[in-house]
Amino acid sequence: MKNDILNTKKLGYKFYFQDGDDQIACFGSYFTGKEEVYVNDELVSEKRSINVTSKHQFELSGNTFNVKFEMHNILTGRLECSLYKNKKLVKSYQQSSLFNNPKTSLKVMVGCFLGGLAGGFILISILEFLLGEF
Numbered sequence: 001m002k003n004d005i006l007n008t009k010k011l012g013y014k015f016y017f018q019d020g021d022d023q024i025a026c027f028g029s030y031f032t033g034k035e036e037v038y039v040n041d042e043l044v045s046e047k048r049s050i051n052v053t054s055k056h057q058f059e060l061s062g063n064t065f066n067v068k069f070e071m072h073n074i075l076t077g078r079l080e081c082s083l084y085k086n087k088k089l090v091k092s093y094q095q096s097s098l099f100n101n102p103k104t105s106l107k108v109m110v111g112c113f114l115g116g117l118a119g120g121f122i123l124i125s126i127l128e129f130l131l132g133e134f
Contacts, residue, residue, distance in 0.1 A: 013095045015081040022060060026081050028069050030097055037067050 012029035025038040037045040037056045045056035049069070056067040066084040071077075077097030083090045 013079050013081070013097075015093050015095070017083045017091055019060070019065075019083075019085065019090065024065070024067070024083060026056075026067050026069075026083075028079055028081065030077055030079070035069055 011031040012027055012034075015026040015028075017024040017026070022040055025041075027034075027036045027038075029035070033048045033050050035045075035047055035049055035054060035056065036043060037058065039058065039060055044058040044060075045067070047054070047056070053068065053070045055069075058065050063085055064087075066087075068080075068082045068084065070080045070082070072080055072094070073096075078094060079096070080092060080094045082092040
């Protein structure tokens with residue numbers, strides 16, 4: 001795309017498909033659930049979805065296109081975006097916000113939890129020292 005419509009600081013995934021001279025750009029936010037589909041920088045479909053699977057349909061050059069978003073693993077944030085042209089799969093991509101290994105993702109989350117627990121304990125200890133006993 002000359003002007004990348006998805007070149008923003010939105011939290012989410014960006015997928016790009018090519019059909020002849022037309023570029024189809026798809027965006028799925030893992031933070032807000034907002035999904036957008038663009039054809040040649042023009043918005044053709046948008047909605048918010050909290051479901052595991054959602055679909056967008058649009059017409060282009062006499063063909064029916066479907067874009068399907070499917071969350072395969074919530075723990076790793078693995079999202080698949082598939083493009084269908086006249087009910088036939090054209091291409092499919094997957095992206096993940098964390099690691100592809102659920103065990104590694106779980107270790108990261110446990111580490112964050114323990115770090116938050118230690119930080120909270122230190123904060124309470126400092127406040128107790130400064131303000132006296134609660």
